[in-house]
Every structure is written in C-alpha cells, then in structure tokens.
Amino acid sequence: MKRSLSFQIFVYVAITAITFALLFPFFVAISTSLKDIKEVYMNPTYWIPKRLAWENFSHLWEKYPMAQYFLNSLYVASGATLLTMIFCIPAAYAFARLRFPGRKFLLFTLLVVQMFSPIIVVIALYKIMVLLHLIDKLSSLVIVNAVFTLAFSTWMMNGYFDTIPKEIEEAAMIDGCSRLQIMTRITLPIAMPGVVTVVIYTFIAAWNEFMFALTFISTTEKRPLTLGLYNFIGRWTVQWHYLMAAALLALIPVIILFMLIEKQLVSGLAGGAVKG
Numbered sequence: 001m002k003r004s005l006s007f008q009i010f011v012y013v014a015i016t017a018i019t020f021a022l023l024f025p026f027f028v029a030i031s032t033s034l035k036d037i038k039e040v041y042m043n044p045t046y047w048i049p050k051r052l053a054w055e056n057f058s059h060l061w062e063k064y065p066m067a068q069y070f071l072n073s074l075y076v077a078s079g080a081t082l083l084t085m086i087f088c089i090p091a092a093y094a095f096a097r098l099r100f101p102g103r104k105f106l107l108f109t110l111l112v113v114q115m116f117s118p119i120i121v122v123i124a125l126y127k128i129m130v131l132l133h134l135i136d137k138l139s140s141l142v143i144v145n146a147v148f149t150l151a152f153s154t155w156m157m158n159g160y161f162d163t164i165p166k167e168i169e170e171a172a173m174i175d176g177c178s179r180l181q182i183m184t185r186i187t188l189p190i191a192m193p194g195v196v197t198v199v200i201y202t203f204i205a206a207w208n209e210f211m212f213a214l215t216f217i218s219t220t221e222k223r224p225l226t227l228g229l230y231n232f233i234g235r236w237t238v239q240w241h242y243l244m245a246a247a248l249l250a251l252i253p254v255i256i257l258f259m260l261i262e263k264q265l266v267s268g269l270a271g272g273a274v275k276g
Helices: 002-033 055-063 066-097 103-115 118-131 138-162 166-174 179-190 192-208 211-216 225-232 240-275
Strands: none
Touching: 002 240, 055 066, 055 240, 066 103, 066 138, 066 179, 066 192, 066 225, 066 240, 103 138, 118 138, 118 211, 138 192, 138 211, 166 179, 179 192, 192 225, 192 240, 211 225, 225 240
C-alpha cells in the first residue's frame, strides 16, 4: 500500500513538473507580450509586468500589416492542405486496396522522402520556381508545402484505409458501385478521422513553414505570418514585446482549427466504429 501511494505521488509530481516545463515558455511569451520595451530589457528581470501593456497588440495592427500576413498564411496553409488531400487520398486508397508490382517498395520510398531535410533541395527548388515564374508568388509556397507533406500524409491515410474491412467494399461492388463511388461514398466517410488527422498535420506544417517563405518571397505584402514575425528582429535589437505578442496571435488560427475539428474527429471515430 505504501509503495502504491509513493508511486502515485511520484507520478503526480512528475506530471506536474513536465506540465510546468511545457507551459513555462508560453508564460514567458505572455509576460513579455504585456511589457513595454523598457521593462523587457530591465535588469534584473521580473516575470509579472508592473503595467499591462495591452497596447502592444493594437500597435501590431497599426504599425505592421498583420492582417495581410494572416491572410497570406491562411491562403498558403489552406491551399497546401487542399492540394495535399486531392492527391493523397486517391494515392493512399490505391496503396491500400490495389495490388501491383513495387507496392511495398513505393510505400517505403514515401518514408525515405521524409527522412531528408528540405534545406537539401532548397536551391534546386528555387531554380525550378524561377523556370516556372513562381518566385515571389504565394502559389509557390502552396505547391512546395503540399509536396513536402504529401508523402507522410499518404502514408497515414494508407494505414487508416487498411483498417477498414474490405467486406464493406465488396458488398458495394455486388450492388454495382464503381471503385470511385466506393472510395468517395463509403470508404472516405468511414476514414474521416484519418482525413481530419491529415488536415491538421498539413495545415499546421504549412502554417509554421519559414525557410521556403524566406527563400521564395521578397515582397513585404506577400509575406506569410512566419516571415512577418521576422520584421521584429533587427540588426542591433529585437522587439521582444511585439514579437511575443505576434507569436501569440499566430496561435489563434491553429487553436480555432482544433476546436472546429474536435467535434468532427469524435463523431468520425464514433461513426467509423459503428460502420466498421
């Protein structure tokens, strides 16, 4: 009994310590975003601002084109997510249901693609975008983000399609459904939790992307949010209060996405269990 109690205490203490360690950067970000520039660089520093500088958030919209940055990021993330879903769903379904030579080799090739860092091919991609006349266009970021999330998204969807019983599709074939009708009307609704997972993964990956945006985009009005945050990092100083405030605002769309998709994820899991 003593061992059990001591073990529970250890678990609670460990969970509390880990939670504190994970949330501490967010606390620092919130604290810094509510300080003025003098308090940020005050030595010794303190965690609780003496005066809550709420005007930092309003100054972001007045002094910088934050609204345009948000719209650009939303366009890139949404476009990349849509493009990835258009290609990964049919590809994953083909891997899961069709048997053809080299199938397993191609599946493992998808994972091999994910092993390489995008920075390895950034110069080659830049030359390709120059040839396609896509430099300084948001469409270049949509394409590149979709390409780099397509492999892992296909792998995830393939794994989810594999869990769906084939007997459901065989019964639909007896009723006269084509392979395309089976995929869109039967298999895809059951696989909705997997679709939601891929949507979240792709959207967040495109929303947080920085390297390709820095490489391909040069016009200020076309910068996504991640590149817009770079405005607050100067040669001699960093505007930490604006940078932290903008970073917190950048979390809002992702949080909203999770809140909107959470219900669909739960209902999709329940629906998949019933239909399976």
